[in-house]
Amino acid sequence: MDDTISSDAIALLREAFPADVRRRPLGWEALRAWEDVHGVVLPEPYRTFVAEISNGTDEGPPEEGGLLRLGEKPSSWPSWEADCWMSPEPFDGTTGRAPRRPFPLEEEWQWEYDYYDNVLHSPLLHGIYQHGSVLLGSDRPGEYWTLVVTGPQRGRVWWLRDGCAAPYADSPSEQHGGDFLCWARDWHVGQGWWRSSSTPASSPRLGAPPVPYPCPIEE
Numbered sequence: 001m002d003d004t005i006s007s008d009a010i011a012l013l014r015e016a017f018p019a020d021v022r023r024r025p026l027g028w029e030a031l032r033a034w035e036d037v038h039g040v041v042l043p044e045p046y047r048t049f050v051a052e053i054s055n056g057t058d059e060g061p062p063e064e065g066g067l068l069r070l071g072e073k074p075s076s077w078p079s080w081e082a083d084c085w086m087s088p089e090p091f092d093g094t095t096g097r098a099p100r101r102p103f104p105l106e107e108e109w110q111w112e113y114d115y116y117d118n119v120l121h122s123p124l125l126h127g128i129y130q131h132g133s134v135l136l137g138s139d140r141p142g143e144y145w146t147l148v149v150t151g152p153q154r155g156r157v158w159w160l161r162d163g164c165a166a167p168y169a170d171s172p173s174e175q176h177g178g179d180f181l182c183w184a185r186d187w188h189v190g191q192g193w194w195r196s197s198s199t200p201a202s203s204p205r206l207g208a209p210p211v212p213y214p215c216p217i218e219e
Contacts, residue, residue, distance in 0.1 A: 003155075005044040009181050013049050016188035017067075022054035026070060034070060039100035042070075042134070043155035046147055046180040061187040061194075062137020062145050070134060073097075076141035082162045089122060091129065102151040103132025105158075108166040128165050133158065136180075147180055157183040168193070 026034075031051045035041055042050070050070050060066035064074065078093035104127040111125055133146040136157065143161045145168075148154050156179055157168040168178045169192075178186070186192030 003041075003044045003047075005048055009045045010048065010053075012181065012185055012188075013045060013053055016184050017054055017057050017060065021057045021059040021066065023056045023058070023069070024054075025052050026050050026055040028052075031070070038071075040149045042149055043147070043179070049180070060137060061183060063139040064137065066137065068135055068137050073135055074138035074144060076138060077135070077144075080141040082142060089126070091126070095130070097130050097133075097135075099132060099134060099149050101127070101131035103148045103153050103158075104128060105165060106152050108164065110164045129160065145183075155179050 028051045056069035057066040104124050132150040133148045136145040136147055138144050146158050148156050159166050168183050187194050
C-alpha cells in the first residue's frame with residue numbers, strides 16, 4: 001500500500017470530519033512514540049489524520065460513537081458474546097492487542113462455514129482480532145472496523161463480525177480492499193456500504209461537493 005499522501009486526501013478528510021466532530025489530534029511526537037512502542041509505522045493517510053487532524057471523532061463510519069482514538073478499544077470489546085466463535089479457546093478482549101504481529105488474512109474468511117481444524121484455525125481466528133491492526137470503531141457489539149497495519153493487507157480497512165472477516169470494498173463485486181480514505185469518503189458521500197435508495201451516490205452527507213479521490217487498486 002502506497003504511503004504517499006496528497007493534498008486532496010487531506011482536504012477530503014478535513015471535509016468529511018469537520019471541526020465540530022473532531023477530537024484533539026495526537027501530534028507527531030506522541031504518534032511516533034506509539035509506533036515505537038508497538039513496532040509499526042501506521043499507513044497513510046490514517047497516520048497524518050491522527051497526528052494532524054483528529055485522534056478519534058464524535059461521528060464517523062462506525063455507528064457507535066465515531067472513530068476511536070489510536071489504540072483504543074470499543075466498550076463492547078472485552079465482553080461481546082459470539083454465536084459463531086468456533087475456537088475451543090474463548091476470545092479474551094481484556095488481553096493486549098499486538099499490532100506488530102502479521103495480520104493473518106489476505107481475503108475474506110467465513111469461519112462460520114469454513115472452520116474444521118482447531119490446530120490450523122484456532123490461532124488464525126484469534127489473530128484476526130488481535131494481530132496486525134488498529135481498531136477504528138464498532139457498529140454494534142461483535143461488529144468492528146479495523147485498519148490493517150502489517151503484512152500484505154497493510155493500509156486496508158477490514159470488517160469483523162461474528163462468523164466472518166472481510167476487506168472493505170465499494171461494492172460486493174470489488175475484490176480489492178479500500179483504504180482509510182476510501183472508507184471515510186464512502187461514508188461521507190453516502191456510497192459503498194452507506195448507499196441507500198434515499199441517498200444519491202454523488203450527494204455528500206455534510207453538504208459540500210466531495211473531493212475526487214480514486215480508491216487504490218490491487219498491486
